[in-house]
Amino acid sequence: MTTLDQLLDDLQEEGDRLRALVAGLDADGWATPTPAAGWTVATQVAHLAWTDEVAVLAAGSVTPEGKVAWDEVVTGAMQDPEGFVDAGAHEVAALPPADLLARWDAGRTALAEALRAFPAGQRLPWFGPPMSPTSMATARFMETWAHALDVHEALGRAPEPTDRIRHVAHLGVRTRGFSFATHGLEVPAEEPRVELTAPGGETWTWGPEEATESVTGPAHDFCLLVTQRVHRDDTRLVAVGEGAERWLAIAQCFAGPPGEGRSRRG
Incomplete structure (x- = not known):
């Protein structure tokens, strides 16, 4: 198993744990405030879904059509550098919970497929320095783990630490x-x-x-x-x-x- 495969397997498990926590929440549960100011449980999950989707667009930039889509993302970020990420999270968080989960599921699957298929030796463009697929998977794991902590804390839970x-x-x-x-x-x-x-x-x-x-x-x-x-x-x-x-x-x-x-x- 390659390092990338292990990272993606661990990312899948970390995401699955968060998904299991939120899947049964009612409307009030999804609206629970988290430690991030202005972010609810829904916003936290939406942020992960939105960022996974953007990472898929970054991976697709190796094709002419994909580059056009990625350039549109970069243009949007340049127009609102401080609010771009928050705006994306809040937009996705407005979806009904079932649709939000479905969108996150689709994005998680698409991201793993895109990173595994990404051309060897190339790097994905990003908002900072370009990243290898392994670095992107590491970053996505870190964010998933950290935002899941916020959700657990908001719901009064304490996830068991793992070697992941x-x-x-x-x-x-x-x-x-x-x-x-x-x-x-x-x-x-x-x-x-x-x-x-x-x-x-x-x-x-x-x-x-x-x-x-x-x-x-x-x-x-x-x-x-x-x-x-x-x-x-x-x-x-x-x-x-x-x-x-x-x-x-x-x-x-x-x-x-x-x-x-x-x-x-x-």
């Missing part, structure tokens, strides 16, 4: 430089050693063994932090070194301007 979050942890480490850059800060020269304990008990590592700075602790806490679903002070992560601690204070693995993060509990 390794994809989020990997992305969190890879975006260390971006976290500093998006705050207009210089990236510390020394790369820290990262050692995280997976939900299943395995130790996941990144970075040089000889590094003098490090980040250690539960992988789940790290993933919550880099997706800004928890305040730094509410994690069990241990940072050694000024650069490592500065990173955890601003860690962000999703694209866009600096997120507001979460308030400290209590």
Whole structure:
């Protein structure tokens, strides 16, 4: 099994878990506010559906007809760079729940097919740097996991952590430089050693063994932090070194301007 196949299988499972949670909700359940300001459960699911559809259009841009469709998406984003994504989510969220789920199901299937069929060695255009199919699948997994957390929290549920979050942890480490850059800060020269304990008990590592700075602790806490679903002070992560601690204070693995993060509990 290739890395892409594993990613897509994990993405399918993560999406299936969220779908099972929301499928039986009534109208009030779909309208439940989530931690994202102005977003309901329906908006969260709609955002995932809309972004999957846009990613399919990006994958289709390798054909002349597909490029026209993708260029229309880019034009729309340029006309409203700050509100484009929210507008897409709210538009899809207005659908009846059954239609919203059907649209998300279709988009999930189409995305997996498009990424598996994408020409080897090429990259998909995106709103930031172009992405390989594997990178796109990783990004879609991260978003699905993070937005599912918001839905679970809104509904008073706590999903069981799984080792699938390794994809989020990997992305969190890879975006260390971006976290500093998006705050207009210089990236510390020394790369820290990262050692995280997976939900299943395995130790996941990144970075040089000889590094003098490090980040250690539960992988789940790290993933919550880099997706800004928890305040730094509410994690069990241990940072050694000024650069490592500065990173955890601003860690962000999703694209866009600096997120507001979460308030400290209590």
